[in-house]
Amino acid sequence: MMREHQLVIIGAGPAGLAAALEAEKAGIEDIVLLERDEYLGGILQQCIHNGFGLDYFGEELTGPEYAERFIDDVRESSVKIRLKTMVLNISSDKKIIAINEEEGMIFLKAQAIILAMGCRERTREAIKIPGTRPAGILTAGTAQRFINIEGYLPGKEVVILGSGDIGLIMARRMALEGAKVKGVLEIMPYSSGLVRNKVQCLDDFGIPLKLQHTVDYIYGKQRLEAVDLIQVDDNFNRLPETRERIECDTLLLSVGLIPENELSRDMGLKLAPGSGGPLVNELRETEIPGVYACGNVLQVHDLVDYVSEEAEVAARGAANFIRDSLKKREKEIIIEPGSGINFVIPHKISYQDESRKLIRHFLRVDEPRENIKIVIRDEAGSRIASFGREIVTPGEMETVKLPETLISEGTDRLNFSIEAEGVEENGKQ
Amino acid sequence: MKAEYDVIIIGGGVVGTAIARELSRYQLKICLLEKDADVATGTSKANSGIIHAGYNAAKETLKSRLNIESNPQFDRIARDLKVPFQRIGSLVVAFAKEDISRLKKEKQVGLDKGITGLEILNQEELRQKEPEIHPEARAALLAPTAGIISPYLLTIAQAENAVKNGAEIRLKSEAVDIKCKSGAVSAVVTRDGSELNSRVMINAAGLYADEIAALVGENYEITPRKGEYNLFDKEYGDLVNHVIFPMPSEESKGILITPTVEGNLLLGPNSNPVEDKEDLAVTRDGLEEIWEGGRSLYPDLPADGVIASFAGLRASLPGDDFKIEALEEPVGFIDVAGIQSPGLSSAPAIATMVRDILADIAPALPEKLALREADFDPELKKLPSFQDYKERLNKWQDIFLQNPDYGEIICRCEHVTRGEIVAELKKEFTSATLNGIKRRTRAGGGRCQGGFCGPRIAEIIAEKLGISPLEVTKSGPGSEILWARVKDVKPDRDLVYGLGDNK
Numbered sequence: 001m002m003r004e005h006q007l008v009i010i011g012a013g014p015a016g017l018a019a020a021l022e023a024e025k026a027g028i029e030d031i032v033l034l035e036r037d038e039y040l041g042g043i044l045q046q047c048i049h050n051g052f053g054l055d056y057f058g059e060e061l062t063g064p065e066y067a068e069r070f071i072d073d074v075r076e077s078s079v080k081i082r083l084k085t086m087v088l089n090i091s092s093d094k095k096i097i098a099i100n101e102e103e104g105m106i107f108l109k110a111q112a113i114i115l116a117m118g119c120r121e122r123t124r125e126a127i128k129i130p131g132t133r134p135a136g137i138l139t140a141g142t143a144q145r146f147i148n149i150e151g152y153l154p155g156k157e158v159v160i161l162g163s164g165d166i167g168l169i170m171a172r173r174m175a176l177e178g179a180k181v182k183g184v185l186e187i188m189p190y191s192s193g194l195v196r197n198k199v200q201c202l203d204d205f206g207i208p209l210k211l212q213h214t215v216d217y218i219y220g221k222q223r224l225e226a227v228d229l230i231q232v233d234d235n236f237n238r239l240p241e242t243r244e245r246i247e248c249d250t251l252l253l254s255v256g257l258i259p260e261n262e263l264s265r266d267m268g269l270k271l272a273p274g275s276g277g278p279l280v281n282e283l284r285e286t287e288i289p290g291v292y293a294c295g296n297v298l299q300v301h302d303l304v305d306y307v308s309e310e311a312e313v314a315a316r317g318a319a320n321f322i323r324d325s326l327k328k329r330e331k332e333i334i335i336e337p338g339s340g341i342n343f344v345i346p347h348k349i350s351y352q353d354e355s356r357k358l359i360r361h362f363l364r365v366d367e368p369r370e371n372i373k374i375v376i377r378d379e380a381g382s383r384i385a386s387f388g389r390e391i392v393t394p395g396e397m398e399t400v401k402l403p404e405t406l407i408s409e410g411t412d413r414l415n416f417s418i419e420a421e422g423v424e425e426n427g428k429q
Numbered sequence: 430m431k432a433e434y435d436v437i438i439i440g441g442g443v444v445g446t447a448i449a450r451e452l453s454r455y456q457l458k459i460c461l462l463e464k465d466a467d468v469a470t471g472t473s474k475a476n477s478g479i480i481h482a483g484y485n486a487a488k489e490t491l492k493s494r495l496n497i498e499s500n501p502q503f504d505r506i507a508r509d510l511k512v513p514f515q516r517i518g519s520l521v522v523a524f525a526k527e528d529i530s531r532l533k534k535e536k537q538v539g540l541d542k543g544i545t546g547l548e549i550l551n552q553e554e555l556r557q558k559e560p561e562i563h564p565e566a567r568a569a570l571l572a573p574t575a576g577i578i579s580p581y582l583l584t585i586a587q588a589e590n591a592v593k594n595g596a597e598i599r600l601k602s603e604a605v606d607i608k609c610k611s612g613a614v615s616a617v618v619t620r621d622g623s624e625l626n627s628r629v630m631i632n633a634a635g636l637y638a639d640e641i642a643a644l645v646g647e648n649y650e651i652t653p654r655k656g657e658y659n660l661f662d663k664e665y666g667d668l669v670n671h672v673i674f675p676m677p678s679e680e681s682k683g684i685l686i687t688p689t690v691e692g693n694l695l696l697g698p699n700s701n702p703v704e705d706k707e708d709l710a711v712t713r714d715g716l717e718e719i720w721e722g723g724r725s726l727y728p729d730l731p732a733d734g735v736i737a738s739f740a741g742l743r744a745s746l747p748g749d750d751f752k753i754e755a756l757e758e759p760v761g762f763i764d765v766a767g768i769q770s771p772g773l774s775s776a777p778a779i780a781t782m783v784r785d786i787l788a789d790i791a792p793a794l795p796e797k798l799a800l801r802e803a804d805f806d807p808e809l810k811k812l813p814s815f816q817d818y819k820e821r822l823n824k825w826q827d828i829f830l831q832n833p834d835y836g837e838i839i840c841r842c843e844h845v846t847r848g849e850i851v852a853e854l855k856k857e858f859t860s861a862t863l864n865g866i867k868r869r870t871r872a873g874g875g876r877c878q879g880g881f882c883g884p885r886i887a888e889i890i891a892e893k894l895g896i897s898p899l900e901v902t903k904s905g906p907g908s909e910i911l912w913a914r915v916k917d918v919k920p921d922r923d924l925v926y927g928l929g930d931n932k
Contacts, residue, residue, distance in 0.1 A: 105822045177915055
């Protein structure tokens with residue numbers, strides 16, 4: 001039996017929760033929220049450290065606290081929640097197949113869908129470390145779940161590969177629980193996490209960060225026994241004379257996150273290079289009208305605050321789609337990442353909206369730079385806006401708010417690039 | 430306490446379990462000893478999973494005869510044991526002109542051996558069957574009777590079926606001594622000190638067959654040869670339609686590419702001698718070697734599509750043939766050694782050969798042993814697996830209605846339900862480890878490699894076995910996945926306050 005709903009949201013992490021609330025606020029009454037885990041809040045529930053909410057709530061919260069603010073409101077709302085419900089397939093005509101232990105197979109049809117499945121961690125295979133395959137090698141997020149949710153410590157002598165935020169957070173977490181954290185290795189010449197995390201999680205605990213280092217070999221038959229560390233040069237060539245064997249029983253991997261887009265791909269959505277999520281316009285609408293994507297399934301965010309905000313954009317878009325109150329621009333504007341920029345979200349601007357003054361763009365640069373400008377040019381190469389930055393790094397997402405008045409009528413292309421400071425500017429901010 | 434058996438099989442690989450199953454057709458008290466926490470943990474775990482057509486082994490060898498004899502049996506075995514098996518055919522691909530004449534020779538050898546369907550494909554025919562193959566591939570020898578199977582599922586199913594028919598399997602039981610009495614074997618002593626009496630010992634110890642044989646005074650050497658593999662995401666399972674071999678070299682069939690029965694793509698193996706029989710490490714050079722081999726067949730292999738790298742060890746014996754024979758002394762000891770490729774393809778016929786040897790030597794045993802047929806059920810029941818119901822979800826609903834555990838997905842990547850995991854844990858023969866569950870259900874074997882479901886599977890194992898999660902292992906004792914309860918450890922205060930050896 002196929003049940004019809006106005007809006008179905010896939011995933012009840014920070015993106016799905018914010019989207020559900022915002023869609024209800026926008027007047028949508030029939031909202032279903034599908035979550036595969038047994039609780040709402042997604043990854044936030046295992047992120048018991050603080051640092052969440054500074055941007056969105058103006059105060060510093062832990063992950064569960066941040067989630068709880070949304071969960072409380074969702075529970076008060078008319079949103080129908082289904083937990084432990086795994087979506088298996090979504091068709092391009094918005095039919096959803098899911099399964100759970102209460103109803104078994106579930107067949108739904110939606111007027112609009114918001115994809116909010118989040119992301120998953122890259123594994124050992126993504127970086128191909130030679131050696132054996134013993135117990136004791138796990139992703140930082142899995143270790144975080146073991147410690148913070150299940151209440152078990154996965155090991156006592158730890159090496160962490162990758163200085164992404166989860167790696168940094170877990171270095172501190174394992175140290176606090178009594179494990180010996182022997183070091184965090186980062187193959188790049190700079191940390192890929194937030195600066196504040198490097199300071200608060202490593203420096204404050206005396207945990208060394210070894211830049212331009214990686215794991216070269218894994219030892220151990222049953223349980224991990226040791227790893228070889230090795231230094232790399234600026235071209236990532238391994239320097240054999242720097243190889244050093246470190247005894248440890250646990251290797252945590254924090255080597256990147258991948259937007260979890262298996263469902264999107266099965267729907268026929270193409271994934272954008274750089275961001276790893278579907279192509280979207282400024283309302284976070286994918287190439288299938290009425291299907292939206294937001295949060296880490298679209299682009300891996302550093303801050304949950306931005307996830308909530310992005311989810312609200314998607315939810316308002318979906319609400320207007322359901323009400324059929326969207327107005328297309330005469331010409332779509334394609335957004336191009338130019339020199340120095342890995343990707344920009346949204347990928348295009350499709351709609352007209354007199355009420356909005358600014359369009360917020362998220363972007364990541366390809367390498368750290370100082371005293372630069374993020375410059376936006378139109379198809380003729382004329383600069384229409386420029387935003388100065390003292391420092392940019394790939395580890396910190398940049399956002400710029402582009403005043404819509406700066407976009408002239410016939411524009412169909414905007415190019416974002418990094419340019420050196422000192423060139424004359426006519427933009428704002 | 431001493432246990433009494435008619436036959437003891439040492440080694441729970443594909444050969445040992447095939448023999449156990451074959452002998453369980455008869456009124457014999459059988460015990461199989463396996464040193465690890467599961468069957469199929471040695472050579473049978475990490476190999477190409479191919480059932481060869483059998484044309485490419487030299488004519489007079491045991492290898493050739495047993496492979497050819499076994500190949501047609503696999504449809505029946507797979508059906509009875511509910512093991513996935515697909516006769517997708519194999520292609521040996523020629524790039525150089527002179528290789529084409531070699532292919533023709535190979536084909537003639539095969540035809541002489543009675544292998545059916547062999548055919549030389551020209552470039553166009555090859556391209557039709559394998560559109561993504563290297564553009565310079567000129568021709569290929571098609572062997573339609575070759576197939577793919579899951580080597581560890583076959584081994585596990587043979588073990589289950591043997592147990593169902595009365596055989597006993599003792600896991601974590603390493604044979605460390607064999608006792609003889611007046612020129613005949615009498616007992617095996619295991620690592621934990623148990624003594625098991627038996628008039629017949631079958632040495633199917635794979636890499637360790639030489640060490641077992643040495644216990645009765647035999648002197649030969651098994652040398653491990655490592656083969657490394659890459660397993661690709663299911664997304665790329667369609668890239669290749671057959672088992673694709675390069676032209677074979679003197680010592681090996683070369684680095685091949687094949688779909689797996691699970692729908693992944695498998696690349697490998699290389700072949701390098703190693704010293705240590707437990708050396709399952711993948712090496713940088715080895716991975717590069719198989720990658721090069723793969724690219725030479727399929728230039729578009731996706732580098733970022735690899736979800737697992739692993740290595741297996743071949744148990745090679747000088748002389749390059751299987752060694753399957755009973756010793757004159759001690760009476761009752763049968764070697765089944767040197768079973769490298771095509772060992773998997775030959776396992777069924779190896780088992781019947783061992784039965785015949787047993788029948789031969791039976792009259793000479795200290796107490797007579799007769800092979801009297803027993804009630805034998807060749808089949809296993811297929812347990813529900815959600816993977817099989819993707820096209821008929823309404824039928825899955827019926828299964829769910831009988832047990833709601835079949836509605837809870839535990840492994841997100843492979844879509845494995847709690848019901849499937851619990852059912853495996855309830856079986857008479859199982860291995861309640863993360864690897865044991867992964868092999869049996871695929872839970873944890875997908876693209877995230879257990880990142881999400883690992884903690885939950887550990888919890889299910891702990892709950893069903895009534896043990897602490899701290900006791901749950903990846904692959905048996907020593908591979909515990911957790912160390913302590915949080916808050917049970919006294920933190921190293923120097924370290925916490927930044928005064929440790931790091932500063």
